[in-house]
Amino acid sequence: MPKYMTKQRKILLEFLEKHADEELSARKIEDELCGSGVSISAVYRNLSDLEKEGKIRRISKSGTREVHYLYTDSHGCRDCLHLSCKKCGRTYHMDTDGAEKLIKILAQSDDFTIDKSDTVLYGVCGKCKNT
Amino acid sequence: MPKYMTKQRKILLEFLEKHADEELSARKIEDELCGSGVSISAVYRNLSDLEKEGKIRRISKSGTREVHYLYTDSHGCRDCLHLSCKKCGRTYHMDTDGAEKLIKILAQSDDFTIDKSDTVLYGVCGKCKNT
DNA sequence: CTAGTTGCAAAGAGTTTGCATGGCG
DNA sequence: CGCCATGCAAACTCTTTGCAACTAG
Numbered sequence A, B: 001m002p003k004y005m006t007k008q009r010k011i012l013l014e015f016l017e018k019h020a021d022e023e024l025s026a027r028k029i030e031d032e033l034c035g036s037g038v039s040i041s042a043v044y045r046n047l048s049d050l051e052k053e054g055k056i057r058r059i060s061k062s063g064t065r066e067v068h069y070l071y072t073d074s075h076g077c078r079d080c081l082h083l084s085c086k087k088c089g090r091t092y093h094m095d096t097d098g099a100e101k102l103i104k105i106l107a108q109s110d111d112f113t114i115d116k117s118d119t120v121l122y123g124v125c126g127k128c129k130n131t
Numbered sequence C: 001c002t003a004g005t006t007g008c009a010a011a012g013a014g015t016t017t018g019c020a021t022g023g024c025g
Numbered sequence D: 001c002g003c004c005a006t007g008c009a010a011a012c013t014c015t016t017t018g019c020a021a022c023t024a025g
Helices: A007-018 A026-036 A040-052 A096-110 B007-018 B026-034 B040-052 B096-110
Strands: A056-060 A067-071 A082-085 A091-093 A120-124 B056-060 B067-071 B082-085 B091-093 B120-124
Touching: A007 A026, A007 A040, A007 A067, A026 A040, A026 A067, A040 A056, A040 A067, A096 B096, B007 B026, B007 B040, B007 B067, B026 B040, B026 B067, B040 B056, B040 B067
Parallel strands: A082 A120, B082 B120
Antiparallel strands: A056 A067, A082 A091, B056 B067, B082 B091
């Protein structure tokens, strides 16, 4: 959908790439980029374009009013299942073999075909488990 | 947190109970209840209370600006994994055995402890698969 | 050069809040 | 009767939009 690679879009993309595994609030993106000479409107318009292209996912955590954005076009993670740790906020890409098994189970027990690009599993990661 | 069972809260709870397996937008709840003599403020205040009590989950679908609410305190579904069909919008409770296997897989392959009450899996249900 | 993109400021949508009134227990 | 919850309207926050100026290709 976008035709030109503008300075602003480039800045946004670089920022997202650098924070590919974080669930960023719109606010945080604004705060970060509006210093670099990107206007709020440009941020929103580009985020919206990226979402339409399927490169970004919108997420709302229970308990917050904030919408978060997750960039899913890097590291070939477009086709990964995402795991999000409620404690540290980090996002992980689920192990491919595990994901295959998981998909198979859902198909068998519930006749349900999971859509990896729309699903985020919430829980606690190994690192935070013993905290 | 709520101390009194007011007429308004009762109306809201009955409505939610009746639509326990739907992801309701705030707008729809408003539209439906404000006819029955419940004010917008009461709707929001009660939804917020219910969320704090863990009886309701907020959800934002990709591609929409709307926040949706899912009532998870009925049918003892508090402890179920929820499956949401992107086509028909219905919500299902995952088969208990399947869920157990799924939890085990995540623990083994990714050392990740899933939180059932915070996770919704998106995909396509059996009924819609052949449509 | 020409159409897509930006910035600004104003408009909109959704949600929250203060305060007086009303109602549950 | 006392305190909690409601209703209303105003306040807020987040997001979108119109339009003139700018710029990538």
